[in-house]
Amino acid sequence: MFGLRSDLPLDRDAAAKFLPWIIGFMVYLAALAVGTAMVVDRLSASWQSGLTGNLTVEVPFTDDIGVAERSALLDQVIDLLSATPGVAGTTLLDDREIARLLEPWLGAEATELDIPLPAMIAVNLREDAVLDQAQLQRDLNAIQPGARVDDHAAWIADALSFLRGLKLLAALLTGLVLTATAITIVFVTRTGLSIHRSVIEIVHLIGAPDAYIAQQFQAQSLRLGIIGGIVGTLLAAGTLLGAEHLLQITDGMAPATIGSGGDDLAAPGLALDLQLLPWQWGVLGLLPFATALIAMVTARWTVLRSLARFI
Amino acid sequence: MVLFDQVSVQYGAGPQILKDISFTLAPGSFHFLVGRSGAGKSSLLKLMYLGLRPTSGLVNLFGRDVATLQPKDFPSIRRRVGVVFQDFRLIEHLSALDNVALPLRVAGVREADIKRHCSELLSWVGLAEHLNALPATLSGGQQQRVAIARAVIARPNLLLADEPTGNVDDVIGLRLMYLFEELNKLGTTVVVATHNDALVSRFTHRQLRLEQSSVRIFDPAGVSQPASPYAMPTGGTTAGGTTAGGTTGGAA
Ligand SMILES: Nc1ncnc2c1ncn2[C@@H]1O[C@H](COP(=O)(O)OP(=O)(O)OP(=O)(O)O)[C@@H](O)[C@H]1O
Ligand SMILES: [Mg+2]
Numbered sequence: 015m016f017g018l019r020s021d022l023p024l025d026r027d028a029a030a031k032f033l034p035w036i037i038g039f040m041v042y043l044a045a046l047a048v049g050t051a052m053v054v055d056r057l058s059a060s061w062q063s064g065l066t067g068n069l070t071v072e073v074p075f076t077d078d079i080g081v082a083e084r085s086a087l088l089d090q091v092i093d094l095l096s097a098t099p100g101v102a103g104t105t106l107l108d109d110r111e112i113a114r115l116l117e118p119w120l121g122a123e124a125t126e127l128d129i130p131l132p133a134m135i136a137v138n139l140r141e142d143a144v145l146d147q148a149q150l151q152r153d154l155n156a157i158q159p160g161a162r163v164d165d166h167a168a169w170i171a172d173a174l175s176f177l178r179g180l181k182l183l184a185a186l187l188t189g190l191v192l193t194a195t196a197i198t199i200v201f202v203t204r205t206g207l208s209i210h211r212s213v214i215e216i217v218h219l220i221g222a223p224d225a226y227i228a229q230q231f232q233a234q235s236l237r238l239g240i241i242g243g244i245v246g247t248l249l250a251a252g253t254l255l256g257a258e259h260l261l262q263i264t265d266g267m268a269p270a271t272i273g274s275g276g277d278d279l280a281a282p283g284l285a286l287d288l289q290l291l292p293w294q295w296g297v298l299g300l301l302p303f304a305t306a307l308i309a310m311v312t313a314r315w316t317v318l319r320s321l322a323r324f325i
Numbered sequence: 326m327v328l329f330d331q332v333s334v335q336y337g338a339g340p341q342i343l344k345d346i347s348f349t350l351a352p353g354s355f356h357f358l359v360g361r362s363g364a365g366k367s368s369l370l371k372l373m374y375l376g377l378r379p380t381s382g383l384v385n386l387f388g389r390d391v392a393t394l395q396p397k398d399f400p401s402i403r404r405r406v407g408v409v410f411q412d413f414r415l416i417e418h419l420s421a422l423d424n425v426a427l428p429l430r431v432a433g434v435r436e437a438d439i440k441r442h443c444s445e446l447l448s449w450v451g452l453a454e455h456l457n458a459l460p461a462t463l464s465g466g467q468q469q470r471v472a473i474a475r476a477v478i479a480r481p482n483l484l485l486a487d488e489p490t491g492n493v494d495d496v497i498g499l500r501l502m503y504l505f506e507e508l509n510k511l512g513t514t515v516v517v518a519t520h521n522d523a524l525v526s527r528f529t530h531r532q533l534r535l536e537q538s539s540v541r542i543f544d545p546a547g548v549s550q551p552a553s554p555y556a557m558p559t560g561g562t563t564a565g566g567t568t569a570g571g572t573t574g575g576a577a
Contacts, residue, residue, distance in 0.1 A: 217427065219414075220428050221401070221403035221431055222400060223397070
């Protein structure tokens with residue numbers, strides 16, 4: 015491969031035979047970590063924009079309120095919201111939907127309990143809308159004391175910090191994997207140097223500079239790195255696609271979970287979309303070459319350092 | 326080209342192999358290096374291809390004091406020196422052709438030229454049929470010729486041949502000597518270490534005679550003389566008295 019000739023029979027070394035497998039495995043892990051990090055990155059971006067484009071207004075009612083009075087109040091609230099600059103639209107959730115959303119917390123019998131459920135109004139904001147939330151809150155309280163505007167800020171903060179943690183973990187894993195790869199290369203190169211010591215001595219005496227010898231190790235590491243890297247990345251791509259596919263299937267089976275189809279009301283914009291964008295696939299495609307490059311540089315560095323010592 | 330001044334060599338705590346040796350090799354000269362087995366011929370050659378550092382004294386190659394050389398300076402000096410190692414030191418997994426090609430590859434010569442030059446030279450030393458043979462499948466004499474071809478292929482300024490005819494018959498041995506003479510005519514300084522007196526006596530080249538850790542230069546064409554202008558008075562007299570007349574006087 016690459017038409018490079020070698021004076022050292024490096025490919026016959028036992029350690030070198032394992033190298034593509036080891037690199038393949040390392041790159042597999044790294045590709046999974048990088049893929050996950052990029053999915054998470056997209057998720058946080060889409061969650062953030064999805065959530066910031068939405069508000070939820072909660073209007074509580076007292077026990078004794080009549081149906082007519084209740085709908086009059088809601089009309090007032092909706093009028094207020096519609097008149098607020100930046101609001102694109104409002105959706106009043108009916109009791110059944112609210113009960114379903116509360117089910118995880120209150121149990122299946124929530125509707126049968128005699129708790130008066132608050133009215134929930136999902137508010138869609140225009141893009142780039144700047145809303146005076148405090149003013150809105152005051153206006154709402156004027157209509158019905160206890161009404162609340164929820165911009166999901168706390169929720170977003172929690173979710174985002176969780177996602178940030180995931181990304182950090184993925185970055186850490188990638189770093190560890192690449193370090194382990196480099197260490198493996200150092201080990202294999204040193205082994206190769208000591209196995210071929212006598213040949214290296216001859217080549218030295220013939221007048222070859224260390225770089226000439228390093229070049230042969232470099233070429234080997236580059237080649238094995240690319241082979242192992244491509245295999246590892248392909249397997250990782252398969253795994254990522256498989257995971258996404260699996261998620262879609264389970265999604266279809268449990269429509270009540272977050273992100274199920276068009277039901278964006280629970281957490282508006284919280285689509286659990288695990289697909290990678292084309293450029294993200296591109297990044298994954300570069301991974302084997304980046305790894306091979308690291309392997310090559312490491313091999314060169316190891317040879318030059320070791321040879322400088324054993325003259 | 327090569328200048329030794331008061332050079333001594335001692336391996337570890339062992340005995341002194343070479344003691345206060347001084348001589349110079351002029352550019353374009355041809356010398357035999359003779360002496361009994363164990364006299365230190367190979368060790369002396371090692372000093373000249375940077376395979377060994379002197380325990381004391383000054384070794385000067387191509388005008389440079391080797392003690393002041395950095396490891397990064399070694400390759401360029403070694404590329405000017407061709408060595409036929411006593412034990413050949415062929416690379417076992419490379420074919421005869423690739424072994425011979427090594428110095429050219431190291432020097433960055435074009436691959437097409439390498440193939441042509443190497444097969445020409447190998448044919449000249451009688452190995453046309455064995456270009457792709459691995460060293461292990463060659464006879465001792467054939468391996469020796471591969472080693473010689475590798476040493477001369479890059480036209481070194483200094484050729485050091487350690488017992489280069491030890492494994493070949495007289496006809497091939499002479500042929501190889503003529504190869505060295507050809508190179509010498511083209512300007513290469515040649516040193517041939519051997520204990521084959523019959524071979525040495527067929528030529529009139531000067532001899533570096535190693536005896537009792539000292540060296541003296543014997544010139545079959547003229548008179549025996551102290552090895553070097555730097556030689557200590559004592560070194561000169563001890564070596565001079567015992568060796569000058571001996572075996573080689575008759576040979577000349
Ligand atoms: N690497 C070494 N370590 C220790 N002693 C050595 C080493 N190489 C050579 N010697 C010793 O140095 C002495 C000279 O060895 P050298 O190989 O230079 O002799 P030589 O003249 O080339 O002999 P021959 O004609 O048999 O090749 C010998 O006594 C040998 O034992
Ligand atoms: Mg010897």
